[in-house]
Amino acid sequence: xxxxxxxxxxxxxxxxxxxxxxxxxxxxxxxxxxxxxxxxxxxxxxxxxxxxxxxxxxxxxxxxxxxxxxxxxxxxxxxxxxxxxxxxxxxxxxxxxxxxxxxxxxxxxxxxxxxxxxxxxxxxxxxxxxxxxxxxxxxxxxxxxxxxxxxxxxxxxxxxxxxxxxxxxxxxxxxxxxxxxxxxxxxxxxxxxxxxxxxxxxxxxxxxxxxxxxxxxxxxxxxxxxxxxxxxxxxxxxxxxxxxxxxxxxxxxxxxxxxxxxxxxxxxxxxxxxxxxxxxxxxxxxxxxxxxxxxxxxxxxxxxxxxxxxxxxxxxxxxxxxxxxxxxxxxxxxxxx
Numbered sequence: 001x002x003x004x005x006x007x008x009x010x011x012x013x014x015x016x017x018x019x020x021x022x023x024x025x026x027x028x029x030x031x032x033x034x035x036x037x038x039x040x041x042x043x044x045x046x047x048x049x050x051x052x053x054x055x056x057x058x059x060x061x062x063x064x065x066x067x068x069x070x071x072x073x074x075x076x077x078x079x080x081x082x083x084x085x086x087x088x089x090x091x092x093x094x095x096x097x098x099x100x101x102x103x104x105x106x107x108x109x110x111x112x113x114x115x116x117x118x119x120x121x122x123x124x125x126x127x128x129x130x131x132x133x134x135x136x137x138x139x140x141x142x143x144x145x146x147x148x149x150x151x152x153x154x155x156x157x158x159x160x161x162x163x164x165x166x167x168x169x170x171x172x173x174x175x176x177x178x179x180x181x182x183x184x185x186x187x188x189x190x191x192x193x194x195x196x197x198x199x200x201x202x203x204x205x206x207x208x209x210x211x212x213x214x215x216x217x218x219x220x221x222x223x224x225x226x227x228x229x230x231x232x233x234x235x236x237x238x239x240x241x242x243x244x245x246x247x248x249x250x251x252x253x254x255x256x257x258x259x260x261x262x263x264x265x266x267x268x269x270x271x272x273x274x275x276x277x278x279x280x281x282x283x284x285x286x287x288x289x290x291x292x293x294x295x296x297x298x299x300x301x302x303x304x305x306x307x308x309x310x311x312x313x314x315x316x317x318x319x320x321x322x323x324x325x326x327x328x329x330x331x332x333x334x335x336x337x
Contacts, residue, residue, distance in 0.1 A: 002087035003038025003051025003065065011230040012175065012201045014151065014258040015107045018325070019086050020044075021154045025326035034080065036072055048072055055204050061090050070094035082333045089114050096123040101336040103329070106130040106139060107151070107255050109276075115142025125336060129329075131256040132277025147332060150281070151256050152325035153316070157233040158265035160313045161241040168244040169195035170301070171268075173236065173259050176200050176216060177208045181249035181273065183215045184294055186225055188247060188271075191298040196247075198227045199239060240266035245288070245304045248272035249297060256281065261320030267309030271300050281320075287312045 005013040008020035016037075023033045024044045033045035038053050050068045069091045073083065077100050084103040085091050092104055096118060102125055115128065119142065129147045130136040136146050172185040182198055189196035198220075202212055220227045231239060240246065246263045253276035260281045263270055270288035272278050282288045288307060291297040318324070 001035070001037040001041075003049075004054045005038065006040035006042075006053060007035060007037040008042065010232050015086055017258060018107075018151050021152055021322040022326045022329060024154075025322050026330070029326075029330075031330075032080075034076060036069070036076075048076075061088065066090055066094065082336070084329070084333075089118060092118065092123070092126070093121075096121055099124055101333060102126040103332060103336075104128050105149070106135055108135070109253055109255070110135060110139030110142070112139050112142030115139055115144060119143045127332060127336060129332070132280050134253070134277040134280065135255050149325060149328045149332070150320055151258050151261060152320050152322045153258065153261040153265050154233075154322045155265070155317075158237050158262060159241055160265070160267045160309075162267065162309055164242060164244055164309075167195070168242060169197050171197045171199070171239055171243040171246050172248075173199045173231070173239065173246065173262075174248075174257070175203060176212050177203050177205075178211050178215075179250065179252035181247075181251050183211075184249035184251075184273075184297070185247040186216070186219050187294045188249070188298050188301065189225060190219075191294065192301040194244070194301060195223070196225050197239065197243070198225070199229065199231045199235070201230045236262055237266065240268045243268050245269045245271055245301070245307075247297070248278060249294075250275040250278060252276070254278050261316055264312040264316035264320065267313045269304060269307040269309070269312055271297050271304075273297075283311075283315060287315050 001007050001016060001019050005016045007016040009016045023035055026033045027044040035043035036048045038051050039049050041049055051065050073095050077098060082101045086105045127145045129149050131151050133148050136148050140146050170189055172182050174180040176182055219225045240263050246268055248270050250273050256277040272282050272290055274290045279290055282290050289300040291300055
């Protein structure tokens, strides 16, 4: 995993959370796992740390880290059957020609030229995966073998709630950046006279801080619109378990948000805009509703009662539990030559 955020994160860090949950499942199954990640990380198996944590993740490749990772991998390859990279594709370059089985997982929009380049230099025994069909489609033109394996949430951390009170609030959980749509969630709550609880981390970027100060903070009154800050898994469980629905009005190409399986794990339906891979996780009329505007989402708030919370939990267990996703990856490992 890239070193910027510890594995597992306490608060923000979707990819890092999935990496830890999958690794934990493997150790429970009796497999040996080595986690290579940034400082302050924890591992259910062996742990090798490198690099440094950073609040702002640079898009530039750190060549010092490539050499660090290369040294680690050259030592570790003889001890392992599979190398699974959830971080930058560049970490795979030093071992591209090794015969060890490799999996490269993407949780964001892909540049197919990078894939094409690695394939051209003769990378061996690799399969590419992404967290939604939408993300796979952004990279598949680069060549290679591809699979879709979704993100997960741990069963042990989320409690199913069969019923909530008639005045249960709506919730929004995510980074407080414009692309995540907290401002839209506020509009929906006000149009429908429903309480809204907002949770999530503030961005270190100046333009996003201005967004929060100008478009979110003025609406927070501590009653109808409440902001509770960042939340850990325990707090998320409390939040979703007592919510009528989660609002997910994304305004960007969202790969596949971790909050989707977390919400379903508690039985909480989702009202969403269909950006990126989000629509793949919304089963219309069964686990939630898709819409394309504030007015349309607002009209769906009155339809939340039609959704079966047990169906949301069922879909979570079938498709997005940590055991399910770990098993999907394990099956992929075994089928690699």
